[in-house]
Amino acid sequence: MSKSLSADTSDSGVKNSIPRLNDRNWPDWCSKMQYQLDKEGTLWTIIKVPEKPTGTGDLPEFSYFLNLGAKPGMPRFIEKWQYDSDKAIRAMLPFLDATRHQEVLIMKEENKTAAEVWNALKERYQKSDDSTNMSLIVDLVQLEIPNGASLKHVQKTFDEHLLHLNKLRSSKITVEQILTSFTMRLAQQAFPSIVDSLSCQTESLKPETVVNRCLESARRSDEIGSDTPRTTLLLGKRKQGKDKCSYCRWTGHNSENCYIKDPSKAPPGSRQKFEDLKAKKEKERSRDPNTKRRKLSAKVQEDE
Template structure:
């Protein structure tokens, strides 16, 4: 019996009844028999509520109708399926535990609890510390690295069920809902790559260069161009315009400027007072 299931049955006082530790004999009083019957039915309900789909199917098709709501009979049926002498059952339970994958905290914790129940019933992988280490390896390092460190340093000797509860609490406290899937990450990377590589295909109808539209063409609108060399180096979308000889020199320095009154001039046309030009 798993620690989790045992604790749940113990909470309702049905653990000894369901597992057969408490037996009825000729000395048992009518009141004790009545109490035994009530606990046996409660134990049956508690076990059924914690079974996975495959075990529910087993119970519905295998358990005799006369044993309906008989917790002791249900326990014997499940224990018989996962008996320690059944190598096939042991292998199946171990494979299921090892093959579990993390998708989100809620479903992962439920699945690993049920898988651990199968391990205990099959009498395989009894060491809780080994199971805890296997569980930690299934968690994402990005989201659960600190949790892995906490368990490894301070709680490596506690029970498997307590470690699962700590995982649930950690996820709630840190607002961890779902692990990003590799496919979505790949898709996002492809989308960003496509977006970044599609920009050079834009063609300006005014100057015939790629990488910008007519409305922000520096040839048509010189006032929109960067005014310093440093600014040129930080501009990416319209960098192709720097090679335009009509708006810049061989070094990429722009030769147009606009005065505060709105007039646009070429540097060659600028004359300063009291300066002699040759």
């Protein structure tokens, strides 16, 4: 009886140590939940037989350990698989947030398997592992033991060091991912939007990809902010397209700064040029039928 009580206490301790799944703790949640499902005897429906048995073929060798009764057969094996698959899904529910809890319930109603539920959670939360691993690596690199440190400080630092190592091991991070994390850390402050965007990618990411994206963004910013003739010409065209004079109908300025309307605003040395342009514009306006009608109407009003 004492052994049974001890086992129950141990299982309860494992359940209490399982965190609620979020964007930053998939490796920890994954390892502890797998341990719990293995203790309950349901992990095999996710790892060994992820798809529902069809009823054909021979029983797998490990079915001997499933307690299928005195006369084990394929129907009994399928029944046991369905029961343990549903049990595994129910075991995950208490350790999910409200949104994911509801999604898993819907998947269960749609007769999704425990493996399908597990893979859906993995796809959803493993996307944020890059940022988590990057934080772990940064913390790991920043740990140091100063000269003359006390035994207590040395022990504490080594404990933190081993804790970070175990977390990185459980995440199964590769050397390429570590190099990518360092590269993203280098670019984080100067290119936060690019780093955040790349962190959400599900495919494998290389350091060269991060570098090229950041350099491309830096080049665009440099071209926009530079005073090269090409950039000045482009910006000048954009500005001209925005302003249009209501007096002379030309673009590049407004009526308040119109050189033809007021030659005194013309740059030095170009006064005569704008006087000629003004005379030309007045001549064109005098030929305009609408202008003649306005002048005739004004003269009639004066005579009256």
